[in-house]
Amino acid sequence: MSKIEDIVDSLENKISKILHKLDVLKQTNTKLSNELAIQQQKNIQQQEDLSSWVEKYEALKMANSLLGSDENNRETKLKINTLIRDIDHCIAQLSE
Numbered sequence: 001m002s003k004i005e006d007i008v009d010s011l012e013n014k015i016s017k018i019l020h021k022l023d024v025l026k027q028t029n030t031k032l033s034n035e036l037a038i039q040q041q042k043n044i045q046q047q048e049d050l051s052s053w054v055e056k057y058e059a060l061k062m063a064n065s066l067l068g069s070d071e072n073n074r075e076t077k078l079k080i081n082t083l084i085r086d087i088d089h090c091i092a093q094l095s096e
Contacts, residue, residue, distance in 0.1 A: 061075065062076055
């Protein structure tokens, strides 16, 4: 009978250790999930900031070229032509 008791005790110890590891892994998983959510939020914020800076940069390039800078003249002319076409299209739709 002693042998069976030893086996049962051994199994109980192993089960206890496995349950403890499971708890530790659950806690680690929760912690990592929280960190991931925080990093994803930071990533979204950085992407929004980047988009904002790109828009500001484009506006600054446009303003520079309108002030006489030769660097972005072509882009400015294309943008103005696009705006004129859009306005013409709107006028045409209003006339119908």
